[in-house]
Amino acid sequence: MAAEAKKAYIITRDKVIFDYGVMYCDSPEQLIKSALFADILERYIERIASRGSSKFAFLRETLPNVKRGDLTEKIITLYRLLSGHTADEIKGIYPEFTAMLSQKGHLHEFTDGLYNFWRRFERIFYHSAPMRGEQAKGGIHHAQFITANENLKNLVLGTFRRVVSNVTGTNPTVYRQLPAGANLGVLVEKIDWPCPYELSHLKEIPFITLSLIEPPLVIYPKSNKRKGAFEEIGALTEDMTALNPNEWFCFPAKIGGLLAFIYFHQDFVTLGLSMCNLFETARHEEIAGKKPDLIMLFGVKHASIPGDTVFYEDKEHGVFIGLVRHGEEVDYFGYFKKMALTLHNVTMINRGRMPVHGAMVCVKLKDGGAANIVLVGDSGAGKSETLEALRALAEDHICDMKVIFDDMGSLEVKEGRVYGYGTEIGAFVRLDDLSPGYAYEEFDRAIFMNPNMVNSRLIIPITRYNDVVRGYPVDIMLYANNYDRLEADRPAVEFVNETSDALFIFRNGARMAKGTTDEKGLVHTYFANPFGAPQRRQEHEGIAKEIFKTLFESGAKVGQLRTRLGIEGYEQEGPKAASMELFRIMRELSKGKKEAC
Secondary structure (H helix, E strand, O other), X not given: OOOOOOOOEEEEOOEEEEEHHHHOOOOHHHHHHOHHHHHHHHHHHHHHHHOOOHHHHHHHHHOOOOOHHHHHHHHHHHHHHHOOOOHHHHHHHOHHHHHHHHOHHHHHHHHHHHHHHHHOOEEEEEEEOOOOOOOOHHHHHHHHHHHHHHHHHHHHHHHHHHHHHHHHOOOOOOOOOOOOOOOEEEEEEOOOOOOOHHXXXXXXXXXXXXXXXXXXXXXXXXXOOEOOOOEEOOOOOHHHHOXXXXXXXXXXXXXXXXXXXXXXXXXXHHHHHHHHHOOEEOOHHHHOOOOOXXXXXXXXXXXXXXXXXXXXXXXXXXXXXXXXXXXXXXXXXXXXXXXXXXXXXXXXXXXXXXEXXXXXXXXXXXXXXXXXXXXXXXXXXXXHHHHHHHHHHOOOOEEEEEEEEOOEEEEEEEOOEEEEEEOOOEEEEEOOOOOOOHHHHOOOOOEEEOOOOOOOEEEEEOOOHHHHHHOEEOOEEEEEEOOOOOEOOEOOEEEEOOHHHHHHHHXXXXXXXXXXXXXXXXXXXXXXXXXXXHHHHHHHHHHHHHHHHHHHHOOOEEEEEEOOOOOOOOOOHHHHHHHHHHHHHHHHHOOOOOOOO
């Protein structure tokens, strides 16, 4: 059965998603006459009516002869008039609006309420790019897309101000340039790629080739933590990949050196588009005719999936496929991020690399020394917090600090040394554990998620893709211990001398849970990495032994870093003290080392 035609707009789960090419407006008259405006107005009236609001009582009082079903059309007529005429002018020509226009304060309040009702939606517009042969050189279509977004914002804001000014008969004394149009915009394009026959319907889903964010962007997913594990399944059934292409988008991500096609249902559109702050977007020439290494379907309905998050290795086509079931319980960005990284990790294991759940930075000191540091630890261990504290505390001594990976990377043995590679250009970090003021410093480019809740998060770009995939030799590798208090025999940084001792610490994967998942208390995770390592434990174990053996043979330092992030009262002080000790050791180890980052 053929899929139904794609709708010009849809309102779902507090989101408005619309095709700007179809819904294009260039005047207040067109905006007010649009189907989307009528739908929003109808929903607003229904909302105030269900609450018994005084705003609805005002409508019934001033339009007593208008049936409930005709209120929306009547108010649209009034707003069309107010977009070009003052209230006093309209009263003299349209007596049916005299009562309403005579109560200017109430009408102003109703209009303000409608405007704020619109702005509370997460608003996403998309537009289809022209055929590749039609696209002008020099990125002119990108410029037109950005201009369209500015025009939409100015049109909505300008129409609201004009209507209010004509209602009140005065102009504002303060103008607030609020993002009144779309929060997010994307340019989409259908691109041909060698899709397996079993997934041929995916070729009808457009790729996102350009993203636009209107800061400050704050979104409110239904969930604020991740639960469960990512289980491997032995086969795909037809219903697992059955979907309506008109309800889906695809974000083409470069996850380290891998190409990933991340498909998501429109109900999760704001989370899906937020990936532009986390992963490098693949370009048209990197997609066309290319087979992806990874495929993810986020928001699968009516499927016989044994869990919310599963993956499958398609050995015939050489691709890993991840599936996330549709539901409010997975409406959390962590599911997008971790499923993508799980697929990355099992692929790396297949290719002989060890995936690392941690962070890596390349630090160059002003005195000429340099060190490449890897911190390993599960969510809430204090990796990002320690590195941010290191950046702030050692500002006077560091001339360059490159982030290679902030959450997930991979290690390989090459030329007698261990080299580290990253996956992401951004970071998905807890607001709770950042130093006061840091989030506000990054306000203009961060995406905030549930800032009013425990485990509130922000996604922020932090590094360049070229540095992510370049490969850097490891000088120091530490396990992030967030639960030990500091004692004489347990310093902030403690090194070990044997491969077996190092393997025990990292394999044990102990961590005090911080509320980022459904775990509680002191928990243990194989190599602090539930994302692929346990699922491929036998293969991972052999790679890990080779990695640690090479680290010691090459003279790298291995041990653990006590961040104390999991101990109440040390959320700020713990990473700060750990970073100070790490900096002292790094300076000591790098004396006389003039290797550039």
